[in-house]
Amino acid sequence: QVQLVESGGGLVQAGGSLRLSCAASGGTFNVGMGWFRQAPGKEREFVASISSISWISIRTRYADSVKGRFTISRDNGKNTVYLEMDSLKPEDTAVYYCAAGTDRNTFSTSSMVRSWGQGTQVIVAS
Secondary structure, three states: OOEEEEEOOEEEEOOOOEEEEEEEEOOOOOOOEEEEEEOOOOOOEEEEEEOOOOOOOOOEEEOOOOOOOEEEEEEHHHOEEEEEEOOOOHHHOEEEEEEEEOOOOOOOOHHHEEEEOOOEEEEEEO
16 A cells, blocks of 8 residues: 655745645555645545556646646656646645555546545645
8 A cells, every 4th residue: 555645735825836745655656646635614626637657648637626727747766746736826725635546547536546645734825
């Protein structure tokens, strides 16, 4: 079972940027990886995912709410996945969770997640 540890959360002004990192250890990194988030009082929602580097070609998937503002990437040499968040809005405020998928493809639902990180808080001030 892969262990995931997120970092990079914090407080930022609206319009600013943050980069989240997720370091994986203890299992195969050759799976799709992604990010979800959960705001207070709301359900956990999909943000972005990226396929394994061994997939036919690297694929990414984004929630409509973050498309064009967030970028997901991975460094297999470092067993790390990143989420670059630009043009942040107050509604992006949430705990962000790193996720490892059940296979090499991208994913967008919790049912396709095998492992979760502990989460990192992102607060966007207006």
